[in-house]
Amino acid sequence: MPDAVAKTTVTCTVNGKQRTLRVYPMARLLDVLREEWQLTGTKEGCGEGECGACSVLIDGELVNSCLVPVLQVEGAEITTIEGVADGDRLHAVQEAFISSGGAQCGICTPGMILAAVNLLERVPDPGEAEIRTGLAGNLCRCTGYTKIFAAVVRACQRTQAKA
Amino acid sequence: MERFAYANPSTLKEAVGLLSSRWGETAILAGGTDLLSLMKNYVAAPKRLVSIKNIAELRGINSDTDGIRIGALTTLQELLDDESIRRDFPALAHAAEGVASMQLRNMGTVGGDLCQRPRCWYFRSGFGLLAQDEQGRSLVTEGDNRYHAILGNRGPAYFVHPSSLAPALIALDARVSIFGPKGENSMLLKDFFQTPQSANERETVLQTDEIVTRITIPSFLRGWPNATYEIRPKEALDWPLATASVLLQLEGDAVAHAHVVLGHVAPIPWNAESASQWLVGQRINEQTAAKAGMEAVRDARPLSGNGYKVKLASVAVKRALLAAVQGGA
Numbered sequence: 101m102p103d104a105v106a107k108t109t110v111t112c113t114v115n116g117k118q119r120t121l122r123v124y125p126m127a128r129l130l131d132v133l134r135e136e137w138q139l140t141g142t143k144e145g146c147g148e149g150e151c152g153a154c155s156v157l158i159d160g161e162l163v164n165s166c167l168v169p170v171l172q173v174e175g176a177e178i179t180t181i182e183g184v185a186d187g188d189r190l191h192a193v194q195e196a197f198i199s200s201g202g203a204q205c206g207i208c209t210p211g212m213i214l215a216a217v218n219l220l221e222r223v224p225d226p227g228e229a230e231i232r233t234g235l236a237g238n239l240c241r242c243t244g245y246t247k248i249f250a251a252v253v254r255a256c257q258r259t260q261a262k263a
Numbered sequence: 264m265e266r267f268a269y270a271n272p273s274t275l276k277e278a279v280g281l282l283s284s285r286w287g288e289t290a291i292l293a294g295g296t297d298l299l300s301l302m303k304n305y306v307a308a309p310k311r312l313v314s315i316k317n318i319a320e321l322r323g324i325n326s327d328t329d330g331i332r333i334g335a336l337t338t339l340q341e342l343l344d345d346e347s348i349r350r351d352f353p354a355l356a357h358a359a360e361g362v363a364s365m366q367l368r369n370m371g372t373v374g375g376d377l378c379q380r381p382r383c384w385y386f387r388s389g390f391g392l393l394a395q396d397e398q399g400r401s402l403v404t405e406g407d408n409r410y411h412a413i414l415g416n417r418g419p420a421y422f423v424h425p426s427s428l429a430p431a432l433i434a435l436d437a438r439v440s441i442f443g444p445k446g447e448n449s450m451l452l453k454d455f456f457q458t459p460q461s462a463n464e465r466e467t468v469l470q471t472d473e474i475v476t477r478i479t480i481p482s483f484l485r486g487w488p489n490a491t492y493e494i495r496p497k498e499a500l501d502w503p504l505a506t507a508s509v510l511l512q513l514e515g516d517a518v519a520h521a522h523v524v525l526g527h528v529a530p531i532p533w534n535a536e537s538a539s540q541w542l543v544g545q546r547i548n549e550q551t552a553a554k555a556g557m558e559a560v561r562d563a564r565p566l567s568g569n570g571y572k573v574k575l576a577s578v579a580v581k582r583a584l585l586a587a588v589q590g591g592a
Contacts, residue, residue: 108269125269126312148300149367150500161340164366167296171269172316215365236499237364 112173114139115183125171130154132170133180141181141210145239152238155211156180162218162237181210184217193217193255202251204242212238216252225256265308273317275442275474281313282472286465291315291474293336294370297379306380306389321374321476324348330438330479335374339428340365342373352480354489354508354587358431358526361493364500374475376428377439377455381466381530382502383411383422393419393462408566410504413573415529416564420458423527424466425502429456430526431491433534434508437480443473452478456531466530487512490586493526494575503527505572507535507559507579509587516546523559523583528576535559538580547588549581556580 111120114137121136130147133139133156145153147166154165157179184191193216196202203209212235219226219234226234231252240248272278283289290309292298293316301307315321321336324345331352333342342348343359362368362376380386385394385402394402403411403421411421433453440449455467469475493506506526512519521542525533538559545551556577563573 126264126267147303149296149363152364152366155366161369162365163369167299167367167370169292169295169299171271171314172295218365233499234365237366239500 108171110170110174112175113177115179121170123170126169128166129156129168129170129173129178130165133165133178139180139182143207143210145207145211150239151208152211152215153208155214155238157214157218160218160221162215164237179214181213184213191217192258193220193252196251196255196258197248200247200251200254202243202248204240208238208240208242212240212248216248216255219252220256220259225260226252264302265305267309268311269314270311271314271317273319275318275320275476278313278315278318278474279442279444279472281311282474283311284470284472286471289313289471291378293372293375294338296367296371297375301380301387304387304389306387315474326482328482330482333373333478333480335372335475335477337373339368339371339373339376342428343368351485352431352435352489353590354431354434354491354510354583355428355480357491358427358493358506358508361491361495361503361506362427373428373478376426377432377452377475377478378467378469379425381422382425386422391462392422392459392466394421395419395462404566407568409568410502411566411569412529413560413563413565413569413576414525414533415458415531416566419460420466420530421566422466422530424456424529424531425527426532427493427503427506427526429532430506430524431489431508432478432480433532434510434522434524435480435484435489436510436522437478439478440476441469441473442476443470447476449479453532453534458530484510488587488590490583492579492583492586494579505575505579507556507576507583509580509583511542511547511584511587513588518542518545518547521555523555523580525559525576525580528560528563528572535580537561542584547584549585552581552584553577555584 107122143153145151149164149167156165270281289311292312292314322334339359349356437452438449439452489510491508493503495503508524510522521539523535523538538555541558559580560577
């Protein structure tokens with residue numbers, strides 16, 4: 101067997117900005133985002149892929165960043181909660197979470213918003229069942245989900261009103 | 264996690280060359296959704312990880328006259344999104360749909376679903392696959408076995424096989440292709456799984472230096488009614504308690520051939536042969552579907568805390584059969 105692991109260079113795009121880092125290949129994307137790049141919007145919940153608090157988008161696909169070794173994002177485009185707003189202008193989903201009371205303690209919120217943004221990209225006008233399925237990978241211990249689902253409905257009404 | 268080396272080969276041959284012939288020294292990394300948890304909990308501590316993500320030939324779903332070939336690196340979400348799979352093999356699409364969450368389906372692969380390790384809490388806590396104490400007594404039979412096997416549980420193995428896809432794929436007579444030091448071979452997927460008889464055996468026949476490359480479903484099954492029914496405590500993010508996948512060939516209204524496979528009830532995906540045989544010549548309705556369900560669990564021998572699973576498995580068979588004749592689920 102070979103000796104202990106060497107650091108490797110990983111280059112990827114995070115929220116539109118190219119980043120390069122010397123890092124151990126199996127460092128979790130979650131830790132790299134939070135500790136190397138100070139993008140602490142992404143939260144750690146269970147660390148086992150069950151709660152969705154650490155959800156990010158990799159090349160447009162929703163994944164749990166606690167289960168992604170950083171070397172697997174070489175060349176990828178990553179979107180975290182910090183990349184959802186357009187400068188100071190919040191995304192429709194973010195605004196709807198605020199106005200509908202979809203956030204309480206806030207730990208699930210970044211992952212929940214990314215799951216909702218991803219859902220609306222795939223299904224612009226989701227029914228209740230689709231909203232529930234789309235957010236099924238994200239656990240919330242405060243809201244009881246009702247206000248989160250209401251926020252998603254409000255966000256897609258807003259998006260459609262604009263379109 | 265222990266430290267380990269990492270290799271990122273781009274061919275199967277190279278990958279196999281990097282795998283040790285001894286268990287535990289190396290591990291294959293695809294989606295990583297199971298392996299990373301095993302490593303963090305020190306249940307697995309490989310000295311080298313071999314990523315197979317860059318092996319292009321393991322990707323994609325394609326069909327020809329012989330079969331529908333599903334590459335081992337196909338993610339569960341890709342499988343679920345494939346139009347022809349949804350249309351022709353609802354049993355498989357429904358099984359994929361039931362897996363955890365979109366976050367995990369976007370990472371988890373078909374090969375990984377088949378090769379993931381059991382969820383038995385004694386195994387996950389480091390007591391080994393057979394979960395025995397130092398005197399060789401089973402921790403399962405004496406302990407909390409509410410999620411353990413009700414069939415194929417004469418010992419020493421009491422875990423249930425965790426694969427969601429395997430019961431559906433076995434019902435669909437799928438073959439699995441495997442690449443190893445001697446090249447590629449294939450076998451019926453049902454023969455891929457085994458009940459370990461000793462601590463040296465695993466839950467599949469896959470050797471430590473072999474890689475699952477693809478699954479093939481026979482083309483002629485297109486149009487045969489098939490369905491999967493899963494019973495789980497809640498709809499999302501949970502493991503099924505019992506599942507049933509069924510495939511039927513109908514002549515008129517009558518069953519000419521049936522294949523009933525149960526999931527999460529035994530250390531292997533469980534071929535309910537007597538139910539499959541009993542169905543031949545029957546017309547599927549509430550009564551016959553229920554009778555087939557009872558037939559499927561006739562040999563069940565629940566442990567101290569999992570008797571409830573017998574009824575669940577029986578109901579899963581009934582509902583899968585009804586779903587199959589009503590156009591899939």
